[in-house]
Amino acid sequence: MQSEESRTDLGSVRIHKNVVASIASIAALDVEGVKKIGGKFSCRILERLGIKQNCAILVEFNKQGEVKIEIPLVIKYDFNVPEVADKVQENVRAGLERMTSLSLKDININVQGIER
Amino acid sequence: MRFFSVIGVLFYAVIIILVGVTLIAFSFGLFQPQHISDTLAYLQSNNNSKMITGMTGFLLILISFSFAQLILGKFQREKTICFNTSSGEVTIALSAVEDLIRRIAGIMPEIKELRPDVIATKKGIVVDLRVVLKSEANIPELTARLQEITKSKIQEVLGIEEQIMIRIHVTKIITGEDKRKKETEKEQPSIPFGGYGRV
Numbered sequence: 001m002q003s004e005e006s007r008t009d010l011g012s013v014r015i016h017k018n019v020v021a022s023i024a025s026i027a028a029l030d031v032e033g034v035k036k037i038g039g040k041f042s043c044r045i046l047e048r049l050g051i052k053q054n055c056a057i058l059v060e061f062n063k064q065g066e067v068k069i070e071i072p073l074v075i076k077y078d079f080n081v082p083e084v085a086d087k088v089q090e091n092v093r094a095g096l097e098r099m100t101s102l103s104l105k106d107i108n109i110n111v112q113g114i115e116r
Numbered sequence: 117m118r119f120f121s122v123i124g125v126l127f128y129a130v131i132i133i134l135v136g137v138t139l140i141a142f143s144f145g146l147f148q149p150q151h152i153s154d155t156l157a158y159l160q161s162n163n164n165s166k167m168i169t170g171m172t173g174f175l176l177i178l179i180s181f182s183f184a185q186l187i188l189g190k191f192q193r194e195k196t197i198c199f200n201t202s203s204g205e206v207t208i209a210l211s212a213v214e215d216l217i218r219r220i221a222g223i224m225p226e227i228k229e230l231r232p233d234v235i236a237t238k239k240g241i242v243v244d245l246r247v248v249l250k251s252e253a254n255i256p257e258l259t260a261r262l263q264e265i266t267k268s269k270i271q272e273v274l275g276i277e278e279q280i281m282i283r284i285h286v287t288k289i290i291t292g293e294d295k296r297k298k299e300t301e302k303e304q305p306s307i308p309f310g311g312y313g314r315v
Contacts, residue, residue: 069204074212077219081208082199082275089203106204110196114215114273 006101015100017061021054024069024107027095031087033079038072038112066105067096074113085109124183197236197276208274210234216273217243220265226253227262228290240279241270248288259284 006013025037039056046052058070069092075084089107096102141147159169196207214232221230229248234241243266249255263282270280 077216080275081273082206085206086201089201093203108205111206111208111212113209113212116219
């Protein structure tokens with residue numbers, strides 16, 4: 001499923017996966033201690049070329065309309081990783097609930113590196 | 117083991133056995149080079165056989181790619197430390213832990229180079245450190261300090277309560293002379309055509 005659809009009196013509103021990924025990316029980068037969004041080499045090339053944005057963030061909608069997100073992160077040196085991960089999860093949850101009203105199932109964080 | 121993994125392993129086993137049997141049969145003279153050339157000629161004899169051969173090749177490439185990805189993905193997934201929070205799962209790549217340890221070398225001036233290797237086991241985390249030291253360093257005192265700092269840093273930054281074992285292997289000790297030699301080599305820039313002096 002590429003997007004989550006909700007119906008209003010005037011029609012339907014679809015929120016694409018990329019929108020969710022963008023919100024998650026911005027919310028994650030807002031947290032102190034997050035250096036950047038990680039991801040595979042191929043994703044970085046696609047992003048540089050402007051073909052795909054936020055390709056590293058995986059967004060899945062299940063049949064119940066719940067969202068599962070997986071965010072690869074690079075964390076700054078000297079920050080407590082579980083604390084930063086927890087803050088990212090909270091910030092992403094708050095951001096998505098505020099902007100999309102989607103029901104979130106899981107926000108999985110994958111710490112891929114530590115940089116200064 | 118999952119169904120597809122079993123199928124994959126069986127597939128590769130069958131292919132390798134077939135190659136082995138063919139080579140053995142060939143060495144015993146059970147079939148001649150003529151048979152191989154006849155088979156190859158048959159495969160190219162009409163469009164149908166050509167198409168089937170091409171499709172088989174393409175399928176084999178696809179299957180090997182998907183299995184390579186499956187196996188590599190599996191290995192990558194295993195190389196992490198994982199814990200759950202109320203919002204979801206947090207996985208920390210062992211390479212991230214290695215990055216963290218590498219930064220410690222900057223804190224200790226006696227360390228010239230630090231190469232960490234982190235392994236996560238059921239009992240806890242095993243950290244292998246290969247270090248290059250400067251000659252003025254007191255090795256027992258320095259290694260004890262390095263073990264202590266590494267352990268406390270991992271516990272502090274990753275919030276891990278499991279047992280952490282740190283093994284240090286001093287691979288090289290660099291003397292002051294080595295350092296100075298390297299520095300002078302760096303300082304003296306080579307002059308273009310400097311070797312062509314006047315006779």
